[in-house]
Amino acid sequence: MKKLMLLSVTAMLLLSSCVSKKEFTALEAKQKKTQDLLNTATVKLNSCLSDAAAANARIEAMKEQLADLRASNQGLIESSKDLTVLTTKGAENLEKSLESLKEKDLKISRLQDALTKKDSVTLAIVTSLKKAVGINDPDIEVNVEKGVVFISIADKLLFKSGSYNVTNKAKTVLAKVAKVINDKPDFEAMIEGHTDSRSYKSGVLLDNWDLSVKRSTSIIRVLQELGVNPSQLIAAGRSSYVPLAENDTAENRATNRRTRVVVLPKIDQFYEMIEEEMKNLSAEE
Template identity: 70%
Template sequence: MKKVMLIITLVSMSFTSCVSKKKFTELEAKNKEIQDLLNTATIKLNTCLTEKDALSSQVEYLKKNNSDLINSSKELTVLTTKGAENLEKSLESLKEKDLKINRLQDALTKKDSVTLALVTSLKREVGIDDPDININVEKGVVMISIADNLLFKSGSYEVSDRAKGVLAKVAKVINSKPDFECMVEGHTDDVPIKNAVLLDNWDLSVKRATSIVRVLQKDLGVNPKQLIPAGRSSYIPLVENNTPTNRAKNRRTRIIIMPKIDQFYDMLEKEMKNLEGK
């Protein structure tokens, strides 16, 4: 199994006033359930593969045994009844193992396939050539990182007109995936900020996230049920905040597009039950 995915990175301190503690706790608990289920699925899949190999060896042995019987006795024109029954049972068991393995692999790779297709769509819509925009897949979800200078003025949380053009392309993809959720994360550097409007970098990162969410909802028609704003302050830097260039890299907004946890959990749970019941 080449791709087993899905760890959705949600940090409780991210969600300040923009995401209810109850909502985040539910997402975090569900994510843990999925991870446990994925671990169990991996163990069962490995067991199935081992059993399949053993059955394959048994089938080959039975085939050779029956062939030897035929060659040693010219008048023996058919397999012995016992040998034929054993061979038939082994082939049937092997076929069932193959079916179980295929069903489980399909369940675990379905999300990966959708994710890769989504990345391709985003790169085509947004344009990967822009150095201020980075699109990739991390831990099974699509992440779009947009540089601070493309979205806001320094120390501001008002979305620029240029940014709205980029967000319109992102919104087009989100709107085409109504079963996906979109988390908007605001990130700052570690330079303290405080003024009449902003208390600190937590405040700035949260307000930037909610500003993006409002544009996506009000101006670009994204369903608000798909949106989750989060502020990360300066605590998840890409690089050390030791130069102006590095601090500029850390000032960013990250848009995470992912299948709804409940739907993926239900899909995987259903396939696990099918695997156990056969």
């Protein structure tokens, strides 16, 4: 640029020495115009260079953004693959869980069937007992308690007060009970003695425990004499600890003095019935 200006001045000096003033003025105006064009071109050039630098900067930023987007896209692809694997495993686990639930439901259904069969047998025993006993007496009750059949007999029908010797009247009732037990050889009969809360002691009997058990064994001996298989009989005494009423009146104490004949399937046979159902279930799988 400086060289160009120096040449222009030199030219002007040379021309001024050999041209007229009018020509010199024209040349000077032309030189100024040229200089203006040069200045304008220089400004445009600098602007273009600045725009180019800015464009290059934007290109570099876009390249970095593109690289980040590619990395994010790859991460999403990998995550999608992992999610697909997890979803597949989840579906497999859910299917296994459903199959397990179906198996459990089937087993529960089988057990319920076994219990239903037991309840049906229990109902049949109740009907049989009521028909066999055949006594319309409020002191004799045939019922089901917690899935177990029992005959509850007031002590006044079985024993004299404070005694464990079975009365002759009781033997009539016990003969009918013996018939029912004999008709059910696969069942057991637990003879359960109950007393009131008044303390009792007489001879070899130390307390109500002794009295309740002694009454139970006395009835068992009568049932055995009536032909009941002794292997089906169980002696039990509950003393005064399972009352039906408060021991505050003579009537309530009489209610609590009772003997229960509990008729129940042999527990091993009941479990065999359940095991048989489970075997059937396993054979079907």
